[in-house]
Amino acid sequence: xxxxxxxxxxKGGVGKTTTTANIGxxxxxxxxxxxxxxxxxxxxxxxxxxxxxxxxxxDIVDVVEKKCKVKQALIRDKRFDGLFLIPAAQTRDKNAVTxxxxxxxxxxxxxxxxxxxxxxxxxxxxxxxxxxxxxxxAIIVTxxxxxxxxxxxxxxxxxxxxxxxxxxxxxxxxRVDMVKKGDMMNVDDILEILGVKLIGVVxxxxxxxxxxxxxEPASSDEKSKVGQAxxxxxxxxxxxxxxxxxxxxxxxxxxAFKKIFSRQK
Amino acid sequence: MEFxxxxxxxxxxxxxxxxxxxxxxxxxxxxxDRANVSPELLEKMKNEILQVLSKYVEINTExxxxxxxxxxxxxGERMVPALVANIPIAKTKDDK
Numbered sequence: 001x002x003x004x005x006x007x008x009x010x011k012g013g014v015g016k017t018t019t020t021a022n023i024g025x026x027x028x029x030x031x032x033x034x035x036x037x038x039x040x041x042x043x044x045x046x047x048x049x050x051x052x053x054x055x056x057x058x059d060i061v062d063v064v065e066k067k068c069k070v071k072q073a074l075i076r077d078k079r080f081d082g083l084f085l086i087p088a089a090q091t092r093d094k095n096a097v098t099x100x101x102x103x104x105x106x107x108x109x110x111x112x113x114x115x116x117x118x119x120x121x122x123x124x125x126x127x128x129x130x131x132x133x134x135x136x137x138a139i140i141v142t143x144x145x146x147x148x149x150x151x152x153x154x155x156x157x158x159x160x161x162x163x164x165x166x167x168x169x170x171x172x173x174x175r176v177d178m179v180k181k182g183d184m185m186n187v188d189d190i191l192e193i194l195g196v197k198l199i200g201v202v203x204x205x206x207x208x209x210x211x212x213x214x215x216e217p218a219s220s221d222e223k224s225k226v227g228q229a230x231x232x233x234x235x236x237x238x239x240x241x242x243x244x245x246x247x248x249x250x251x252x253x254x255x256a257f258k259k260i261f262s263r264q265k
Numbered sequence: 266m267e268f269x270x271x272x273x274x275x276x277x278x279x280x281x282x283x284x285x286x287x288x289x290x291x292x293x294x295x296x297x298d299r300a301n302v303s304p305e306l307l308e309k310m311k312n313e314i315l316q317v318l319s320k321y322v323e324i325n326t327e328x329x330x331x332x333x334x335x336x337x338x339x340x341g342e343r344m345v346p347a348l349v350a351n352i353p354i355a356k357t358k359d360d361k
Contacts, residue, residue, distance in 0.1 A: 146291050153295050181280030189288050193295065 002033075004116040006135035006164075007236070008110055012122030013232045014143045015172040018208060020119040021049045022141075022227070025217040026234035028083035032114040035074065035084040037105075039131040044088035051215020052077060052085055054187035062091035064101040069110060080220065084113075094126040106134025115237075124158060132159065137166035139199065143173045144185040153194055168199035170233065175204045176248040187247055188211035200233035201247050202226060231246030296333050300346035305331060310348075318352065325353040 005158055022159075025035040036061065038046035039043075047053045058073035063086065067240045077083040089096060109116045120131035132138070137226070140157050142152040159167055178184035187201055207224035211218040220228040232242045282359055297303060311331045317322055336347040 015313050017311075132360055149291055150294060150298065154298060157299070178282075182284050185284045185287055187285065195289070 002110045002113045002115055004110060004118065004134050004136045005139055006118040006120050006132050006137075006240050007139045007141060008120035008128065008131065008155055008159075009095065009122065009141040009148070010124060011142075011148045012139050014148050015044050015202075016122075016141050017049050017119050018212065019139070019141050019170060019172065019202075019217060019230075020046060020117055022217045022219040022230035023234050023237065024083060024115075024117050025050075025080055026219040026231045027115050028077070028080040029220065029231070030234060030238065031082065033082040033112070034115040035086060035109055035113045037086045037109075037116065037118045038088040039097070039118055039127060040088065040103070041088045041122065041127065042093050044090050045121050047075075047085065047087045048215065049212055050077065050085060051213075052157040056087050059087045059089040060105075061092050061096045063105065064097050065240065069083075070105070070223065079216075094121070094130065097130050100128045102133040104134075107238050108265055121256070124154065128158070132162050132164060135164055137168070138164050139158075139168050139170055140194075140196065141170045141192075144171065144175075144179075146191060149185070149190055151194060156194060156196060167196050169194060169196045170200045171198070172202045173204040174201055174247045179248040179255065187244070198244060200229060201244055202229045202233075203245070203247065294334055297348060300333055302333050302346070308329060314350070314352075322357050323355040325355045328353045 007016050007023075008252065009016050017038075020036055024034050027034045034049070036046060038044050039060065040046070041061065044059075047056060052075050055075045058068040058071070062068045063070055063073045067265075073086050075085045075087065077085065106118075107115055118131050118135060121127035140152050140159075141154055142148045156167060169191070171187055174187070175184055179186045191198055203226055205218075205224075207218050208223045208225045209223070209229075211221065211224070217230075218224045218227040219234070221227045229245060231244070235242050283291065297307075311329070315326065315329060330338060331348060331350045334347055334349050335344045337343075338345045
């Protein structure tokens with residue numbers, strides 16, 4: 001039986017959909033049968049990020065309203081063996097689906113797939129409640145900004161309240177140059193604040209914009225550094241121990257000097 | 266570049282490195298978020314505490330301060346929210 005993972009963040013625009021698409025692609029390249037579900041009803045985007053926007057016939061609302069069979073709504077990605085998408089409906093709203101219906105859908109998909117990855121909408125309302133309803137574990141995406149980290153902290157609290165205890169953090173869009181200057185919070189700063197386990201660090205990279213323009217997830221590009229970051233996350237999801245990329249976190253010499261200077265106030 | 270960064274960091278005061286400002290501000294705001302105590306609620310509590318105490322003692326209202334902070338739980342394993350009050354007494358009221 002497979003696992004259901006919800007990708008969530010609270011704040012919008014931190015990279016949930018991009019993360020879902022890239023991890024899903026990387027898992028399928030590892031030979032894992034994976035289905036991605038877009039639960040952002042009314043603002044569907046996972047289809048365009050994956051480059052599958054022209055293949056949509058049925059969507060998640062059709063499935064829960066039993067207008068079609070689950071199998072009919074599954075869009076098979078022809079480029080990556082074992083990768084499927086259930087798109088969100090574009091002309092409905094978040095109330096078109098209930099948490100109970102999501103639970104039922106996740107249970108059914110778990111029988112068939114190794115991984116069910118749910119792309120959660122921004123916010124903490126109905127869309128969030130639906131997205132987490134059937135999840136076994138969660139991946140929280142944040143960026144090194146106060147607003148994103150604050151919202152991630154709130155989401156962690158809500159996931160705990162929903163009894164999703166297995167939580168992992170992805171820190172997205174790290175800029176090594178800014179971290180080195182002390183103008184961006186580093187990985188350790190964020191982990192200290194949020195107190196959850198890290199599963200990956202993704203650098204801020206142009207490759208993501210280019211690959212999203214084309215509808216080809218960066219994780220399928222062997223040469224891409226950001227693609228490598230996502231492939232590593234996929235391996236860690238499968239339980240492999242892969243070291244985290246160095247993002248200029250801490251220089252012991254600089255820190256030692258900083259300590260001496262900061263004592264003077 | 267590495268060399269440059271090193272000295273750059275060396276001569277920057279800890280306070281001027283903006284990520285430290287971010288971290289400190291975040292930690293403050295999260296104390297309130299996690300305890301579900303907004304600054305408005307804290308202000309309300311402060312005023313009511315002041316009212317009650319003023320029945321018995323005269324409080325120096327200028328320096329009276331109640332803050333939400335974090336402290337170690339009794340088992341010493343977790344950080345829990347705590348209220349810390351600083352209540353300077355100007356003078357005790359005469360018993361009647």
